[in-house]
Amino acid sequence: MSLDVNHGGICGLVGPNGSGKTTLFNTVLGIHKPDGGEIYFNDQCINNLAPHQIYDLGLVNAFQIPRLFYSLSVLDNMLVAAREQQGDKLFNSLFLRSKWQKQEEGLIEEALNILELVELEHLALSPAGELSGGQRKLLEVARGLMAKPRLLLLDEPAAGINPVLGKKIFQKIEEFSHNGTAFFVIEHRLEILFEFASWVYVMNKGKIVIAGQPQSIIDDPAFYTIYLGEE
Amino acid sequence: MGPLLYSLDIIVYIGIFGIVCLSLNLEYGFAGLANFGKVAFFLTGAYTYAILSQLGVPFYVCIIVGVLISAIVGLLVSFPALRLRADYLAIAVLAFGEILRLIVKSEDFAGGDWGMTVSPIFPYTTSSLIYRLENIGLIFIFLAICFIVVQLLANSPYGRAMRAIREDEVAAEALGKDRARFKAQAFMLGSAMAGLAGGLYAQYLGYVVPGMFMPMVTFTVWIMVLLGGPANNWGVLLGAALVEIFDRGTNIVKDYIALPVDPSDLQYILFGALIIFILLYRPQGLLKESMITLIR
Numbered sequence: 343m344s345l346d347v348n349h350g351g352i353c354g355l356v357g358p359n360g361s362g363k364t365t366l367f368n369t370v371l372g373i374h375k376p377d378g379g380e381i382y383f384n385d386q387c388i389n390n391l392a393p394h395q396i397y398d399l400g401l402v403n404a405f406q407i408p409r410l411f412y413s414l415s416v417l418d419n420m421l422v423a424a425r426e427q428q429g430d431k432l433f434n435s436l437f438l439r440s441k442w443q444k445q446e447e448g449l450i451e452e453a454l455n456i457l458e459l460v461e462l463e464h465l466a467l468s469p470a471g472e473l474s475g476g477q478r479k480l481l482e483v484a485r486g487l488m489a490k491p492r493l494l495l496l497d498e499p500a501a502g503i504n505p506v507l508g509k510k511i512f513q514k515i516e517e518f519s520h521n522g523t524a525f526f527v528i529e530h531r532l533e534i535l536f537e538f539a540s541w542v543y544v545m546n547k548g549k550i551v552i553a554g555q556p557q558s559i560i561d562d563p564a565f566y567t568i569y570l571g572e573e
Numbered sequence: 574m575g576p577l578l579y580s581l582d583i584i585v586y587i588g589i590f591g592i593v594c595l596s597l598n599l600e601y602g603f604a605g606l607a608n609f610g611k612v613a614f615f616l617t618g619a620y621t622y623a624i625l626s627q628l629g630v631p632f633y634v635c636i637i638v639g640v641l642i643s644a645i646v647g648l649l650v651s652f653p654a655l656r657l658r659a660d661y662l663a664i665a666v667l668a669f670g671e672i673l674r675l676i677v678k679s680e681d682f683a684g685g686d687w688g689m690t691v692s693p694i695f696p697y698t699t700s701s702l703i704y705r706l707e708n709i710g711l712i713f714i715f716l717a718i719c720f721i722v723v724q725l726l727a728n729s730p731y732g733r734a735m736r737a738i739r740e741d742e743v744a745a746e747a748l749g750k751d752r753a754r755f756k757a758q759a760f761m762l763g764s765a766m767a768g769l770a771g772g773l774y775a776q777y778l779g780y781v782v783p784g785m786f787m788p789m790v791t792f793t794v795w796i797m798v799l800l801g802g803p804a805n806n807w808g809v810l811l812g813a814a815l816v817e818i819f820d821r822g823t824n825i826v827k828d829y830i831a832l833p834v835d836p837s838d839l840q841y842i843l844f845g846a847l848i849i850f851i852l853l854y855r856p857q858g859l860l861k862e863s864m865i866t867l868i869r
Binding site: 371373392393394397398402403405409410411412413414415418421422423425427428429430431432434435436439442446485489 | 722725726729730731732733734736737740741743744745746747748749750751752758762862864865
C-alpha cells in the first residue's frame with residue numbers, strides 16, 4: 343500500500359474490523375517489523391528503527407487499548423512521555439538534580455494544562471489504575487499530546503467515551519493541528535471523524551481502497567459496500 | 574557467642590543483606606528485572622575482595638575493584654540475558670550463579686573447596702564486641718550510601734522511566750524510553766551494589782568458601798524484598814531485618830524444641846510458607862510501593 347500524511351491537519355483511516363488499520367500503525371511505529379516495503383517519515387526511512395528512535399523523530403502513538411503505567415499517577419504517566427528530559431539519564435538523575443528539577447517544573451505545568459483539556463486535571467495525583475475506561479482513553483490521548491509529536495497516530499480516540507467528550511477531543515486535536523502537529527486517526531465514530539478530517543483513507547483487507555476528502559468518501563457508494571457490507 | 578555479640582552479628586548481617594536487597598529492589602522493584610542470580614554478583618564481589626586482599630591490596634581498593642568487576646560482569650551478563658522473557662531471564666541468571674560458584678569451587682586461584690582467608694581491616698586483637706561495632710559502623714555507612722543512591726534514582730525521571738518500563742515496556746519504548754539501556758544500567762548498578770555487599774561480607778567473616786554462595790542466598794534476598802515491599806526502599810530494609818531475625822530466631826529456637834523434622838529443613842519449609850503467604854495475602858509486601866516524589 344502507499345499513503346501519505348501531510349504536515350498539520352487531521353487525516354483519517356477507516357475500514358471494517360480486521361482490515362489491518364491497527365497493524366498498519368504498529369508497523370509504522372516499529373512494534374511489528376514489515377515483511378517488505380519502506381516507511382518514510384520526513385524523507386527518512388524508518389523501517390529498521392527501534393520504537394524509541396521513531397519517537398525521537400517525532401512519530402508518536404496513542405494505543406487503541408490504553409497501555410498506561412497503572413501504578414504510576416496520572417501526572418507521572420504524562421511526564422514519562424515528555425521529550426528530551428534531562429533527568430532520565432543515569433548521571434544527571436544522581437548528580438545534576440537542580441538542572442532537571444527546573445525542567446520538571448515546566449513539564450508539570452505543561453502536563454497539567456493538557457490534562458485540563460481532557461478534564462483529568464483533578465485526578466493528576468491519582469494512580470492511573472483507578473481511572474474509568476473512558477478516562478484511561480483520554481489519558482492515552484493526552485499522553486500522546488504531551489510527547490509534542492510531529493505526527494501523532496491515534497487509534498480510536500473517541501471509542502468508549504461519551505459523544506460530547508469525543509467531539510471535544512477532536513476539537514482539541516484540531517487546535518493542536520494548527521500548531522503544526524499532524525494527526526493520523528483511526529476512528530469508527532465516522533460522524534465525528536468526517537467533521538474534522540481533511541483527508542480520509544478507507545482500508546479493506548490490508549489495502550487502501552479509497553482515498554479522498556470526507557465528502558467524496560461519503561458520496562462514494564463503494565464506501566458503504568466496504569464499510570457497512572451493504573449497497 | 575553471648576546474646577549481645579549474637580545480636581550485633583545479626584545487625585551486621587542485616588546491613589550486608591540490606592545492601593543486597595536494595596540492589597534487587599533497583600532491578601526488580603523499580604525496573605522489573607527478575608534477577609534470580611543475585612548471588613553471582615555477591616560472590617564476584619566477595620572473591621575479588623578476597624583475592625586482592627591476599628595480595629596485600631588496601632581495603633578501599635579491594636572494595637572499589639570488587640564493585641567495578643561486579644558491575645562489568647553484571648553489564649556483560651545483561652546483554653544476552655535481557656533479550657530473554659522474564660521467566661527465562663530468571664532461569665539464565667540462576668544458572669549463571671551456579672556456574673560461577675562451581676568455577677570458584679574448582680579453581681585453585683580461588684582456593685577451591687577450601688576457599689580463601691581474608692585479612693580483616695579491623696584487627697581481631699581488640700575484642701569481639703569492638704570488632705562487631707566497627708564493622709557495623711563501616712557496613713552501615715555503605716548501606717546509607719546505597720540507600721541514598723537508590724532513593725535518588727527512584728525519585729527522578731530516570732526512576733519514573735524504569736517504573737514505566739516495568740509496567741509496560743512496549744508502551745514505554747513507544748514513548749522514547751530505550752528499554753535495553755535502562756535495563757542494562759539497572760542490572761549493572763544492582764550488580765555493583767551486590768558486589769559491594771560481597772566484599773563487606775568477606776571482610777567481616779575473614780574468609781570465603783563456595784558454600785557461602787548457594788542459590789538459597791538469592792532466594793533469601795527475594796523473600797526479604799517480597800516481604801518488605803518491592804519498589805519501597807524502606808520496605809526492603811524492613812524485610813531484610815525481619816527475615817534475618819526470623820532466620821536467627823529459628824536457629825535458637827530449634828536448640829530448645831524437639832522437632833519431628835530436621836530443624837534446618839523446617840527453616841526452609843517456613844521460608845517457603847512465608848513466601849507463599851506473602852504472595853497470596855500481601856503481594857505488595859508490608860510497605861506498598863513508594864510514590865515518586867520529585868519536586869512537588
